[in-house]
Amino acid sequence: MVQAAERRTGRNETEDERADRMWVELIQEIRVAQMGVQILFGFLLTVVFTPKYADLGDTEKTIYIVTVVLGATATGALIGPVSLHRLVSGRRIKPRAVQWAARLTFVGLVLLLATTAASLLLILRVATHDPYVPWLVSAVVAWYLVCWFLLPLWIRRRYTTR
Template sequence: MTDAEDGTTRRRGRNETEDERADRMWVELLQEVRVAQMGVQILFGFLLTVVFTSKYDDLRSTDQSIYIFTVVVGAAATGTLIGPVSLHRLVSGRRIKPQAVEWASRLTLVGLVLLLITMASSLLLILRVATHDDSVPWIVTGIVIWYVVCWFVLPLWTRRRYTDTE
């Protein structure tokens, strides 16, 4: 980009090597994963206890199916969001950190989608059991849309809006 006043070219971004960039991105990714891991692990732990309550036997067949689906997707989300830690441990010292960061980032994105599905199906189950109201699917749909906007649309819009295309 050229500065209009003095004609000099300004450099955007950080002055770092590929390895330094990979190190920084890895630390940032781990911080992000810690937040998501905490949420999914608490939710998954809660879900695991439901089957052992007396209320579980009173659930309708549909609600039991939603519960089983939710537990399976929650397990997948948990595994996927823990995956970057395992990936790092198994490839550490192999001089492939940029590739490890890329794959860990992909795992994290998949884990967030699975977490979204887990949260939506948990909310569906809880609201169905708590209210028996026909508006439950609409409420859950509204919440899912909100999550999608907050987790994906806004970040992608921000990336597109503020990333140089030069």
């Protein structure tokens, strides 16, 4: 009987305790992503006020507008969990709130990836008009996909006990 207890995995916590723990972990993760998206979005907002903006071609201006919109939506998704928590706090639905906050965070990460890729595309198109720019941006996006999604999913699949 002792051996069975030693082999047991997981935590001995109630649903509410688990939600509390997961909320704290999620907020720590969001802090990292929020910082990145807010800095990137802040820089994007200043571009339109620089003299160089007037010299951009139609394609670059379109990429810029798309990038700003992506940055705004990423910011909204990554700040959304804070508002969600504030509005449902004390309603005894924390496990559901954590699920929705996690979903918003995932959407925010996808939007942050798109914002970063579009920003890189814009910067490299302005810096150089070389035909390798889309390939370079694609390589960076592939790297982000590996780091942010594929590796974590592979680890989850490989090491999760069934």
